[in-house]
Amino acid sequence: MQDDLLDRVRKLLSKAEDEGCPPAEAEALTAKAAELMARYGIDRALLGALRPETDGPADRVFTLGNPWGDVKRHLLAGLATALRCQCVQTRHETGTRLHIFGYRSDLQRADILFTSLLVQMARALAGQPVPAYGGAARAWRRSWMLGYCSAVVARVRAAEEAAAASAASGADRAADAGGRSAALVLADRSLVVRRQVTAAYPRLRKTRVTYSGSGYGDGYREGQRADIGGAKLRSRSAGAIGR
Numbered sequence: 001m002q003d004d005l006l007d008r009v010r011k012l013l014s015k016a017e018d019e020g021c022p023p024a025e026a027e028a029l030t031a032k033a034a035e036l037m038a039r040y041g042i043d044r045a046l047l048g049a050l051r052p053e054t055d056g057p058a059d060r061v062f063t064l065g066n067p068w069g070d071v072k073r074h075l076l077a078g079l080a081t082a083l084r085c086q087c088v089q090t091r092h093e094t095g096t097r098l099h100i101f102g103y104r105s106d107l108q109r110a111d112i113l114f115t116s117l118l119v120q121m122a123r124a125l126a127g128q129p130v131p132a133y134g135g136a137a138r139a140w141r142r143s144w145m146l147g148y149c150s151a152v153v154a155r156v157r158a159a160e161e162a163a164a165a166s167a168a169s170g171a172d173r174a175a176d177a178g179g180r181s182a183a184l185v186l187a188d189r190s191l192v193v194r195r196q197v198t199a200a201y202p203r204l205r206k207t208r209v210t211y212s213g214s215g216y217g218d219g220y221r222e223g224q225r226a227d228i229g230g231a232k233l234r235s236r237s238a239g240a241i242g243r
Helices: 002-016 023-050 069-082 104-126 134-169 171-177 182-200 216-223
Strands: 057-064 086-092 095-103
Touching: 002 023, 023 095, 023 104, 023 134, 023 182, 057 069, 057 104, 057 182, 069 086, 069 095, 069 104, 069 134, 086 182, 095 104, 095 182, 104 134, 134 182
Parallel strands: none
Antiparallel strands: 057 095, 086 095
């Protein structure tokens, strides 16, 4: 059943990403896809509480090379965190590495979103009139992409919070998790993930992303229109942004 739900997400976004799809219809399809993606996460969590073998804790390392390695890291970390994972950034000679901890279903969802949004962001950026040259143009592009990332992450987080609130208000859903509420299941999963991170990295410090250039607002507005649940773009090139 859960796989069917995720397949519906892919089909909805396939229609939304079609160049012939009217903007209003694409927005409606995208909103529905985001809702289904979030519901899929809740369903997998509840099933995992009842049958732990279906969705256990795991981790994955992503190497995010240039160009725009820090932007990719910002996008992936934001998406993964919104999907109840935790991230640790490390350095490597080939670029930034992001070590992500979470349950298998949430890691899968983060990868699906990240892969799709990289391509969408590259396509959208390529169509922007850059109001600068040289180093100023690069700063504008970077700030535009960071704005885009912030917008899509905010939308994903909102969809996740709405799905969790809906599950918490449905008392019948507790039966799906052996009598435990959805809120308790999600809290337990968060604790397991935190313990994973602590065991692997006992000493951590937080980092911040800064930006220069005036493109942040334009990027944020473009990110509000992005598709936020597709997996069909995995085989395509991400254009100027790369992966």
